[in-house]
Amino acid sequence: MSESIKPSRKITDSRIWRSFFRHGWPDNPLDRSLTMTSNVFFHLHPVKVSRKSLAWSYSFGLGVISVILFLVLVFTGVLLMFYYVPSIERAYPAMNTIQLSVPMGQFTRNMHRWSAHLMVLAVVLHMVRVFYTGAYKPPREFNWVVGVVLLLFTLGASFTGYLLPWDQLSYWAITVGSNIAGYAPVVGSTVREMLLGGQEVGQDALIRFYTLHIALLPVLMVVAMSVHLWRVRKDGGLAVNHNEHNG
Amino acid sequence: MNTTDEVFPKQTGKSYALVELMPGSGPMVGKGPEDTVFSFPIVLLIEGILFLGVTLVVFIFSLVKQAPLDAIANPLITADPAKAPWYFVGLQELLEHMHPLLAGILAPTSLILFLLAIPYIDHARENAGVWFTSVRGRRIAILSAVYTVIVMPVFILLDNAYSLRELLRNSAPVWVAQGLLPALIIALILMIPLTVLRMSKANRREVMICLFTVTLMAAIIFTLSGFFLRGPGFKMYPPWAMPNNYNPIDGL
Numbered sequence: 001m002s003e004s005i006k007p008s009r010k011i012t013d014s015r016i017w018r019s020f021f022r023h024g025w026p027d028n029p030l031d032r033s034l035t036m037t038s039n040v041f042f043h044l045h046p047v048k049v050s051r052k053s054l055a056w057s058y059s060f061g062l063g064v065i066s067v068i069l070f071l072v073l074v075f076t077g078v079l080l081m082f083y084y085v086p087s088i089e090r091a092y093p094a095m096n097t098i099q100l101s102v103p104m105g106q107f108t109r110n111m112h113r114w115s116a117h118l119m120v121l122a123v124v125l126h127m128v129r130v131f132y133t134g135a136y137k138p139p140r141e142f143n144w145v146v147g148v149v150l151l152l153f154t155l156g157a158s159f160t161g162y163l164l165p166w167d168q169l170s171y172w173a174i175t176v177g178s179n180i181a182g183y184a185p186v187v188g189s190t191v192r193e194m195l196l197g198g199q200e201v202g203q204d205a206l207i208r209f210y211t212l213h214i215a216l217l218p219v220l221m222v223v224a225m226s227v228h229l230w231r232v233r234k235d236g237g238l239a240v241n242h243n244e245h246n247g
Numbered sequence: 248m249n250t251t252d253e254v255f256p257k258q259t260g261k262s263y264a265l266v267e268l269m270p271g272s273g274p275m276v277g278k279g280p281e282d283t284v285f286s287f288p289i290v291l292l293i294e295g296i297l298f299l300g301v302t303l304v305v306f307i308f309s310l311v312k313q314a315p316l317d318a319i320a321n322p323l324i325t326a327d328p329a330k331a332p333w334y335f336v337g338l339q340e341l342l343e344h345m346h347p348l349l350a351g352i353l354a355p356t357s358l359i360l361f362l363l364a365i366p367y368i369d370h371a372r373e374n375a376g377v378w379f380t381s382v383r384g385r386r387i388a389i390l391s392a393v394y395t396v397i398v399m400p401v402f403i404l405l406d407n408a409y410s411l412r413e414l415l416r417n418s419a420p421v422w423v424a425q426g427l428l429p430a431l432i433i434a435l436i437l438m439i440p441l442t443v444l445r446m447s448k449a450n451r452r453e454v455m456i457c458l459f460t461v462t463l464m465a466a467i468i469f470t471l472s473g474f475f476l477r478g479p480g481f482k483m484y485p486p487w488a489m490p491n492n493y494n495p496i497d498g499l
């Protein structure tokens with residue numbers, strides 16, 4: 001019997017497999033550690049975390065929930081991009097097509113919209129929990145700052161997406177919203193014009209909002225989130241670890 | 248002998264090493280390996296469950312509630328009411344009560360600067376990672392919340408009923424009626440709890456808890472008011488008596 005090696009072993013011992021995965025089956029401490037440190041996706045986690053930091057009543061998982069909602073948004077957003085056209089003549093008809101003739105189109109749009117609202121909510125609640133647990137204290141000041149930037153990006157992504165259906169709701173919401181920027185002294189009208197690409201919400205505004213929404217802001221968010229999560233690990237995991245009171 | 252062996256000699260019988268003690272502490276100081284768990288598979292498993300839970304909630308929600316799609320955009324027909332997205336509707340509500348420069352620019356700018364400044368003002372390390380830091384901290388949070396939930400709606404309703412803008416239309420310039428006076432009222436609303444804290448010798452964390460709570464609750468109240476109480480013409484109506492069958496939820 002010892003002569004015949006399990007076929008699965010043949011695969012996992014192969015030169016090709018070993019070039020992909022530099023660790024063995026993670027059933028022992030060493031391979032479990034290597035699973036985390038030798039894989040780029042898992043590398044955002046430390047090898048070990050304290051039980052305290054996993055307590056639901058400490059973080060309510062809100063940061064992780066924000067990441068998850070972001071992933072759902074990217075997935076459903078890419079699906080919508082296959083049909084959406086950022087033109088003032090074609091955007092609204094494209095929305096109708098998505099809702100009426102694309103299989104699961106309405107459902108995909110629903111997922112995208114409700115996840116977007118939920119993400120704004122989750123990020124704000126995450127900030128609230130970080131504040132009240134005093135988790136911004138040294139050495140985490142910088143990660144709080146990264147967080148504030150992430151909050152602004154999240155609002156920006158949500159706001160730019162709001163215009164895309166090109167219906168009355170989105171048109172007037174963006175008109176009202178961007179008018180607020182116009183109130184700034186001296187630079188107000190310039191800022192507003194830069195955002196809209198003109199005096200009014202029109203084709204130029206639509207293409208700007210679209211580009212911000214599907215390219216610039218998501219890329220910036222991925223970068224900022226990576227820094228944020230990496231920094232959580234570098235700052236020694238969650239702040240709760242430093243304290244005896246939570247034992 | 249290859250170079251690796253020279254740098255890391257295998258057997259030298261050497262039992263000492265050149266080390267130095269550094270002042271300060273690293274993130275892992277005081278945190279032994281006790282009471283820790285492997286991220287693989289435990290944390291990943293928890294995240295996986297969270298992923299399933301979150302997507303399930305969005306999934307079910309998307310089955311029962313459709314995303315709204317209004318008539319095609321028409322620059323010639325103003326939507327009534329024209330509302331900003333819900334997370335900015337608090338600002339829109341604020342605009343009803345004071346000069347646009349104050350509500351639209353100074354308020355959001357100071358909010359962001361305040362958020363950025365928090366960790367640099369309150370940098371004491373004690374009790375990081377403890378909810379509300381102390382029992383006193385929790386009391387301050389609750390009292391600040393209760394205070395704001397009473398004061399802010401009173402401000403909104405009073406200003407709506409007896410608008411400063413209208414009352415002082417002929418007796419004071421715009422920058423007084425809509426700039427200086429509302430700014431003074433907001434300052435007063437903030438000064439009252441801060442004075443109480445100062446008299447009871449509060450530390451910086453406690454001052455931050457108070458300021459953050461007042462700001463948070465005010466933001467929530469302004470958002471709720473702008474979202475649920477404002478109807479056609481962005482005028483205030485009780486939610487059960489909205490004209491034209493206007494339902495704010497339809498615009499989410």
Ligand code: HEM
Nearest residue numbers: 059061063064066067127135143144147148150151238239
């Ligand atoms: C897109 C937005 C954001 C994402 C995806 C995100 C993600 C995360 C995650 C996954 C964690 C680990 C702990 C947890 O789940 O609670 C975390 C921790 C943290 N976040 Fe965020 N975050 C975001 C926004 C923010 C904001 C707005 C702030 C504050 C202004 C912030 C400040 C922090 C801090 C200071 C920690 C460390 C907490 C501790 O040590 O207890 N983050 N974040």
